[in-house]
Amino acid sequence: MNINKVKLIKWAKRIGYGLGILLAIFIGFYSSIYFGLWGQIADSEELARLKQSQATQVLDVNNDLIGKIYVYDRQSIKYSDFPQHLIDALIATEDVRFYEHNGIDNKSLLRVFFKSILMSNDSSGGGSTITLQLAKNLFGRKDHGVFGIVINKIKESIVAKRIENLYSKEEILTLYLNTVPFPDNTYGIESASEKFFNSHTKDLTLVQSAALVGSLKANTSYNPRRYPEKSNTRKNVVIQQMEKYGYLSASEATKAKTDSITIDYQNYAPNEGLAPYFRAQIKKQLDSLLKQKKYFKPDGEMYNIYHDGLKIHTTLDNTMQRYAEAAMKEHMRDLQRQFEKAYGQNAPWLKGKHAFEAAKKRLPVYKKLKAQGLDEKAIEDSLKQEHQTDLFSWDETTVKSMSTLDSLEYYSKFLNVGLVSLDPSNGAIKAYVGGIDYGFFQFDHIVQSKRQVGSTFKPIVYTAALENGMDPCSYFPIKAITYTDVDNWRPTNAGGSEDDDMNYSLQNALSNSINTIAVKVLYETGIANVIGQAKNMGIKSNIEAVPSIALGSSNLTVLEMATAYTTYVNGSKPSNPVFITKIEDKDGNIIASYEDLHPEDNSNTAMAFSDDTRQVILEFMKATVNEGTAARLRSTYQLSNAIAGKTGTTQDNKDGWFVGIMPKLVTITWVGNDNQQIGFSSTGLGQGANSALPIFAKYIQKLNADSNYNKITKASFETPSETVLNSLDCEATSTDGFFKRLFGNNKDERKFEKKEKKKGGGIFGWLKKKDKEEQ
Incomplete structure (x- = not known):
C-alpha cells in the first residue's frame, strides 16, 4: 500500500x-x-392546554372597546375572524413553505447556512418559521450566556415540532396571530388592529394587514404611528412578496403600493385614551366584585382581571364620552388662560404665598423630611433639587428640569373639572370625565372629591319646603336679616340686592339664586326636614345641621348630586348610578348578569317627594334656564332643548357648578382648583354660569349636531298638571303690603330668631297669605 x-x-x-x-x-x-x-421545555400536555394572558376588555353600551386592563395588551379571536389577505400576507412574508414543513424549514436553514454564514450574504433572509416564532412568543427566551442563542433555538425547534404534532395549521396560525408582538407593546392581531386602525381584525383592509404584518420584522422601526414612511416602505415589501408568490395580481399589487396607510390610533393604556377615570373606577369595582366567592371560576380559582380576558359590559356611551371630553377641553383651555391672566403677578399659587406654603407642607416628601428631623432650611434645599419631569400643558406635554417646589407652583395653578351624565330612568352613566388629564391628575372629581355644592343645594331646600306644606306662590322679602342663633350671621346676595324692599316668589327666588330667601325658606321648613329630604333623594354623605346648608356649605360628590337630581325626571325616585351591566369570561359565558350586579330595583325605591312637588320644582328650574342665572344657555349658546337647570357658586368663588336636567339625561359639571385655598379672582369669572355651565352647553351642542341622539336632545318634559299650573299662577314679585305697613319702621339689623315651624306656619307663611288677601 x-x-x-x-x-x-x-x-x-x-x-x-x-x-x-x-x-x-x-x-x-x-x-x-x-x-x-437548561430549563424545562413545554411538553405535549402543557402545549395541549395553552393558556395565554389576555387583556380584560372594557366595552361601552354598544359593545365598542373603550379600554383594557392588562399586563400584556392581548385579546384572542378565532381563525374565522382573519381576512384571507392577512393570512396571505403573513405566509408570503414570514414563512412561504408554512403548509409544507413540520415546524422546521430545512430548505430555509440550508439557504441561511450557505448564504449568510459561508457567503456573508445578508439578503438570504431568516430561517425561522411561523411555528418557531410561535414557540418563542409563547415561552420567551432565557439568558444562557455565550450559548444562549444556540440553546434557545434548539428549545424552540423542539417545541415547534411538538406544536406541529398537536395542532393543525389553522390552529397554529390562530395561536401565532393571537400572541405575536406588534408595535407599542401590543400583543395579538386584534389588539393591534384596534389600536392602530380602530378596527376589528375581520374588517382590516389589504393595506392595513400588510402594514401590520410588515411591522413584525422590527416592531420599533416599522411602527406605523412613529415612523409612517418606513412603515409604508415595509408595507410595499409585503405587497411585493404577495405578488411574487401568487397571492396578488400585478394590478392589485400596484394599487396596494400606491394606497397610503391611514392611522386611527386608539390608546388603551390605563393612563391614556378614552374615559380613563371611568375605566379606573371600573377596575376598582372589579377588584371588589371578583373577590366575592359567587364570582369564582368553576375550579374555585379567583378570576384575574389582568390575565383572564374578561369582557366588562358598561353603561358608558363611547360617542357621548368623546363629546363630553371634547367640550371639557375646549372650555377649560380658555378658562385656564383667563384664570391665570386675571391674577397676573399676584397669583395665590406662587412661591411665598399662603396657599403655596400650605400646599408645600402637605407634600408627602415634605412630611417625610420633617419626620427625619431636618430643619426648614435643609428641607427647602432638598426640595429645590432639580430633576427631569413631564409637564402637562393645554398645548402639548413637555419635558423640563425643575425642582419639587417649581413643580408644585406649576401644577397648583391648574383648574380641574368633573362631569357626569346619567340616564335618569335607570342610573346608567353615559359620560364620565373625572378630571382634565388622568395621566397627570389621577384624583377622580366625580366620586373621590367632596366639594361645597353652593346653590345647587337650593332646589333640595325648596323641595323640602313644598313637601312640608309651603305654597309655590309663597313670597319672601329679599332683604337681608341677621340670625342671632348663628353668631349674628347675615347672608347676602351677589350684587347687593339684599337691600331691595321687594318680595320674591319661590320660583323667582330659586331661578335667580337669591341667598337671603333660600335661608329664610330653610328656617321656615326646618333644617331636619331639609336634611331628611336630601337623604331621601339619594345623598349619603353627612350633612351638618347648620343654616348655611341652604347656601350649599355641605361637601358632597358630583355623583351624589347627580343621583339626587335624577329624582326630578324619574318619577320622584333617585336612580342608583350604574357602571357595569354584565361580566363575561373570554368565551362569552356570563359570570355576572345585571340582576346579579344590581339586585336593588329602582321601581321599588320609595318616592322622595310627590309628583306635584316634582313638577313645581322642574318649573322653577326651567325658569332658571329661560330667564334666570342659566339664561346664557339660550342667549349665548342658542340651545332650544327642553332643559331645566341650576347654577352654583361657593364662597370666595372656589367652586363653580352647573346642573343640566333634560327629560332623558341629567348632567352635572363642576370646576375648581384642587387646592381649596385657591378660588377665582372674581365672581364674574368663577360663578357656575361662567366656569361650569359652558362645558354642559358645548356638550349638548355636540349631541344636538348628531342625529343619533335625537331621542335625548329632542325629548320634551311632561306637561304639568292643571293643579300644578294653577298653583304657579302668581306674579314673580309683590309689594310688602300689610307686612311692610306693620313692620315698615323696623331696620335691616332686626334679628330673626330660629323657630321650628309647622307646615305652612311661621311669619313668612303668614306674609304670603296676607299679601294674597291684599291683592
Missing part, C-alpha cells in the same frame, strides 16, 4: 473520529437541552 494512501486513510479516520466526537458532543448537548438541564 502506498504511503500516501496510508496517510489519507489515517487522516480520514482522524476526521471521522473528530466528526464522531463532535456528533457525540452535539447529541449530548442536545439531550441536555431536551431533558431540561
Whole structure:
C-alpha cells in the first residue's frame, strides 16, 4: 500500500473520529437541552392546554372597546375572524413553505447556512418559521450566556415540532396571530388592529394587514404611528412578496403600493385614551366584585382581571364620552388662560404665598423630611433639587428640569373639572370625565372629591319646603336679616340686592339664586326636614345641621348630586348610578348578569317627594334656564332643548357648578382648583354660569349636531298638571303690603330668631297669605 494512501486513510479516520466526537458532543448537548438541564421545555400536555394572558376588555353600551386592563395588551379571536389577505400576507412574508414543513424549514436553514454564514450574504433572509416564532412568543427566551442563542433555538425547534404534532395549521396560525408582538407593546392581531386602525381584525383592509404584518420584522422601526414612511416602505415589501408568490395580481399589487396607510390610533393604556377615570373606577369595582366567592371560576380559582380576558359590559356611551371630553377641553383651555391672566403677578399659587406654603407642607416628601428631623432650611434645599419631569400643558406635554417646589407652583395653578351624565330612568352613566388629564391628575372629581355644592343645594331646600306644606306662590322679602342663633350671621346676595324692599316668589327666588330667601325658606321648613329630604333623594354623605346648608356649605360628590337630581325626571325616585351591566369570561359565558350586579330595583325605591312637588320644582328650574342665572344657555349658546337647570357658586368663588336636567339625561359639571385655598379672582369669572355651565352647553351642542341622539336632545318634559299650573299662577314679585305697613319702621339689623315651624306656619307663611288677601 502506498504511503500516501496510508496517510489519507489515517487522516480520514482522524476526521471521522473528530466528526464522531463532535456528533457525540452535539447529541449530548442536545439531550441536555431536551431533558431540561437548561430549563424545562413545554411538553405535549402543557402545549395541549395553552393558556395565554389576555387583556380584560372594557366595552361601552354598544359593545365598542373603550379600554383594557392588562399586563400584556392581548385579546384572542378565532381563525374565522382573519381576512384571507392577512393570512396571505403573513405566509408570503414570514414563512412561504408554512403548509409544507413540520415546524422546521430545512430548505430555509440550508439557504441561511450557505448564504449568510459561508457567503456573508445578508439578503438570504431568516430561517425561522411561523411555528418557531410561535414557540418563542409563547415561552420567551432565557439568558444562557455565550450559548444562549444556540440553546434557545434548539428549545424552540423542539417545541415547534411538538406544536406541529398537536395542532393543525389553522390552529397554529390562530395561536401565532393571537400572541405575536406588534408595535407599542401590543400583543395579538386584534389588539393591534384596534389600536392602530380602530378596527376589528375581520374588517382590516389589504393595506392595513400588510402594514401590520410588515411591522413584525422590527416592531420599533416599522411602527406605523412613529415612523409612517418606513412603515409604508415595509408595507410595499409585503405587497411585493404577495405578488411574487401568487397571492396578488400585478394590478392589485400596484394599487396596494400606491394606497397610503391611514392611522386611527386608539390608546388603551390605563393612563391614556378614552374615559380613563371611568375605566379606573371600573377596575376598582372589579377588584371588589371578583373577590366575592359567587364570582369564582368553576375550579374555585379567583378570576384575574389582568390575565383572564374578561369582557366588562358598561353603561358608558363611547360617542357621548368623546363629546363630553371634547367640550371639557375646549372650555377649560380658555378658562385656564383667563384664570391665570386675571391674577397676573399676584397669583395665590406662587412661591411665598399662603396657599403655596400650605400646599408645600402637605407634600408627602415634605412630611417625610420633617419626620427625619431636618430643619426648614435643609428641607427647602432638598426640595429645590432639580430633576427631569413631564409637564402637562393645554398645548402639548413637555419635558423640563425643575425642582419639587417649581413643580408644585406649576401644577397648583391648574383648574380641574368633573362631569357626569346619567340616564335618569335607570342610573346608567353615559359620560364620565373625572378630571382634565388622568395621566397627570389621577384624583377622580366625580366620586373621590367632596366639594361645597353652593346653590345647587337650593332646589333640595325648596323641595323640602313644598313637601312640608309651603305654597309655590309663597313670597319672601329679599332683604337681608341677621340670625342671632348663628353668631349674628347675615347672608347676602351677589350684587347687593339684599337691600331691595321687594318680595320674591319661590320660583323667582330659586331661578335667580337669591341667598337671603333660600335661608329664610330653610328656617321656615326646618333644617331636619331639609336634611331628611336630601337623604331621601339619594345623598349619603353627612350633612351638618347648620343654616348655611341652604347656601350649599355641605361637601358632597358630583355623583351624589347627580343621583339626587335624577329624582326630578324619574318619577320622584333617585336612580342608583350604574357602571357595569354584565361580566363575561373570554368565551362569552356570563359570570355576572345585571340582576346579579344590581339586585336593588329602582321601581321599588320609595318616592322622595310627590309628583306635584316634582313638577313645581322642574318649573322653577326651567325658569332658571329661560330667564334666570342659566339664561346664557339660550342667549349665548342658542340651545332650544327642553332643559331645566341650576347654577352654583361657593364662597370666595372656589367652586363653580352647573346642573343640566333634560327629560332623558341629567348632567352635572363642576370646576375648581384642587387646592381649596385657591378660588377665582372674581365672581364674574368663577360663578357656575361662567366656569361650569359652558362645558354642559358645548356638550349638548355636540349631541344636538348628531342625529343619533335625537331621542335625548329632542325629548320634551311632561306637561304639568292643571293643579300644578294653577298653583304657579302668581306674579314673580309683590309689594310688602300689610307686612311692610306693620313692620315698615323696623331696620335691616332686626334679628330673626330660629323657630321650628309647622307646615305652612311661621311669619313668612303668614306674609304670603296676607299679601294674597291684599291683592
